[in-house]
Amino acid sequence: MELKGIEYSINLFVEGVGLSIDKAFEKGSTKEEMTKIFLETFCDYCGGLNFYFPKKYAKDCQNAARDRLIRKEFNGKNHRELAVKYGISLHWIYKILKNKNSN
Template identity: 45%
Template sequence: MDLLDKVQMEDLDEEQRTLAGLIGIEAFRALVRSYNGTPIYIPKIESLEKPVRDELIREEFDGKNYRELALKYGLTETWIRNIVIEKAREIKAKPMDGQISLKGILY
């Protein structure tokens, strides 16, 4: 048993106690063992949610619902257009119902 195993919540400073309170003292000790004084970065919630949000927007995009998606996600239509630009191109390039594709025939 090492000395770290004897460290209790009351031995920690305020910031350490807050973190240990969130994750538990055992997880806090494991974090200390793994990083041992090395600073670690905790990302903002938005940076983790943004890729998920953008993927949902791409999935929900139907080729013309820019305004609806902008309102739903609290973004501008321009921002929605930037997110779905590749999917918009794919939708535009698809043959319309009843139309045949010449892709592979002409080029």
Template identity: 45%
Template sequence: MADNRIPELVADLEAQTAAFLLSELNLDNQQAQIISKKLSRHITSNWGGQLIYIPKNQGGKLDERDQQIYAEFNGKNHFDLAKKYDLAVQQIYKIVKTVGQYEMAQRQRGLFDDE
């Protein structure tokens, strides 16, 4: 039975967290409920009373997609990737170039970096 004293948003946070823990981490229902309640208490004690906007994280989703495209790229499959991800072939070229440059920059040390 739902507790009427718990705000709807907090109850939904607990429900969404429990559902995630059950489906993604394969926890049992009791563990998922305990963790979701602890998480909601933590969030409400830190952010309670604040007006919070939660962005949709489009950039993060695009980064994940772009990393996946780069991982699947074999040098000859621009068209196949464009079709698979519903993008233009030119977008695939741009993504592969951009992610490739980023990956190279991550692996390469700077001239004045300390050891």
């Protein structure tokens, strides 16, 4: 499935942040070096992309990421365990699993 629009940009951004963090920890020995390496790597990877982060969107992104993890970790019978792990109701777990196609 090909990602389009905002989902593609978000995935590219997240991948860029992850790679940049990995490289910074691998090659930097001081906070300043790590910051410089992170920014250089991130700019190389995501340079040219435009990002706008509305305040409300952060919570939506967190919930979407949580929901994807819940779907990924679901084994068919661990509803209650997931509810406890993610601090949400059992009813909400069922709702997330039912709406597989969202997020």
